[in-house]
Amino acid sequence: MSDSTVRIALVLPDLLGTYGDFGNAVVLDKRLAWRGISSEIISVNFGEAVPDSCDIYVVGGGEDTAQTLAVRHLRDNPGLQRAAARGAVVLGVCAGIQIFGEKFTRADDVTHPGLGLIDSVSYAGGSRAIGEVLAKPANGLFEGFLTGFENHQGRTELGPAAQPLAHVTVGTGNDGKVEGAVQGKILCTYLHGPVLPRNPQIADLLIEWATGVKLSPLDLPAVTRLRAERSKAAGQRADA
Amino acid sequence: MSSKLSQKMGLGAGGMIGGRVALKLDPQALRRLTTGRRVALVTGTNGKTTSTMMLSRAVTALGEVATNHSGANMPDGHVTALSKQPDAPYAVLEVDEGYFPAVAAAAQPDVVVLLNLSRDQLDRVGEVRTIERSLRDTIARLRGCTVIANCDDIMVTSAAKDAHRVVWVATGTGWHHDSASCPRCGEPIRWQGEHWQCSTCDLARPKPDWVTTDGFLIAPNASKVALSLRLPGKFNQANAVMATAAAAALGVQIEEAVRRLRGVSNVAGRYRMIQRSGHTARLLLSKNPAGWSETLTVVKESDHPAVLVINANEADGRDLSWLWDVPFERLRGRTVIASGERATDLAVRLTYAEVEHKIVPDPLLAIDALPEGAVEVIANYTAFRDLNARSASE
CATH class of the missing domain: 3.40.1190.10 (Mur-like, catalytic domain)
Incomplete structure (x- = not known):
């Protein structure tokens, strides 16, 4: 960090904010604040330059057209890529996982180049994956389980440089087996919910990557209760 | 028939x-x-x-x-x-x-x-x-x-x-x-x-x-x-x-x-006032971020306690991510109860909005739990429908 305030960039919320992705930035901001670490959310809108000086970048999901525009904007204004190259933390959700890869192919069979931040390719699956997801951590990356809601047609294949975030227990994720991707300090997932309110351990992992500070857990009873409820609901999707 | x-x-x-x-x-x-x-x-x-x-x-x-x-x-x-x-x-x-x-x-x-x-x-x-x-x-x-x-x-x-x-x-x-x-x-x-x-x-x-x-x-x-x-x-x-x-x-x-x-005053139960256990509760329907945002502006005209009721059945949409697009921060300082089948999702949203609240999943019991007087009840689609039917029959 260049100074004591953690700067969270909310990237193109006007294009990639379809699924409450603002919530991920809010959770990071509050979890920092509640531990006495100063932070701020910087919204980077369509048409504006992308700063390369932020500590954490949050990129959300969006519709197909919006996703194409977002890639073009991020390529023309490569602040996010410069920041990632120097080790800034990046969270990519849903469309995020697709546009960060080498390329992605839509349902109309047109292939678009991605930003090349993670070793992956995405393509349109035969059916839309919709519903509650439950997954177990891959490579001991985090504690407990991963919970979220998926709504996507894309499927993603990871190359050797990228690791999966989790192994799918219920739902589809990248391909029915693994969910998400981690490469350096870039973490991607298909899960909404949004993902960080439902998975505080992932939020804290991102904060620890950004600050180097080992955090003590926060006790938020509503979050504990929500995780239990959603895990149970995912079990019911599995039985259905 | x-x-x-x-x-x-x-x-x-x-x-x-x-x-x-x-x-x-x-x-x-x-x-x-x-x-x-x-x-x-x-x-x-x-x-x-x-x-x-x-x-x-x-x-x-x-x-x-x-x-x-x-x-x-x-x-x-x-x-x-x-x-x-x-x-x-x-x-x-x-x-x-x-x-x-x-x-x-x-x-x-x-x-x-x-x-x-x-x-x-x-x-x-x-x-x-x-x-x-x-x-x-x-x-x-x-x-x-x-x-x-x-x-x-x-x-x-x-x-x-x-x-x-x-x-x-x-x-x-x-x-x-x-x-x-x-x-x-x-x-x-x-x-x-x-x-x-x-x-x-x-x-x-x-x-x-x-x-x-x-x-x-x-x-x-x-x-x-x-x-x-x-x-x-x-x-x-x-x-x-x-x-x-x-x-x-x-x-x-x-x-x-x-x-x-101009004579329209209650639309399929919306804006209806119900009397219950010493409370006068106004029923408001809001189904999505734009609707909630407008309704939060309406309830801002007073500081009555609010019961917020959230379900996520098929007719509501099962993905509640949209709760994070609603500016619940506007309710800070007000007495708020999170209610409905998905009260807990709402409670997490309110926690991060720094809005103090209690969780009472049954909306009628939530109204009962408040001090007597005026109450604003904002519910999404099936929550509103069920509440309207129950309050009419009880």
């Missing part, structure tokens, strides 16, 4: 089953039942039921009106409503956005009211741009139809622009979070005060024919008419002006239309 059966089985207010049977027996029922009538269709994300009720009240100035009052806004609901009033020369129908192309093709409306378009039930209805595209294609094909369109909504403007005839209404309301990029060409939209235009193509805010100002409408003939509505909020003023413009397109005099629609 089947309507009664539907009511008995608790399947709804009996608005759909009869129509479903009729459509099965006669797939052309909608076309047949609208032939020979003057038809107005009302669609959009928010305000459909209220605007439909206002418009049907206004059009009674011209004659009997068949309408689907209960919010049964899919083709079976339309068939039921039309069958009940076979001789009504006018029909005013609320139409679900997803069904609009099919209904418009069958009904060949004289007037279409296009209120607003924003994100709603993404897992069921689909994404906003897909809806805009299908409305646009349908509207461009309608012959001899006048579209009443909200020019403060970019998606609506794009959907209505190619119509045979458009009457533009400045409602002062629009949800801008889904339209940073132009629905026509994808380039950024630029705003300057109330005016907006695409940075690249020719899509821009048209000059309004009707204007909504604080509590008044300004008609195309420059006359200013007081709305004096019984319903609260800016969005109901917008609904009223849209309905008046639509009524005028059908031939109702402006003052006459406003006089008739």
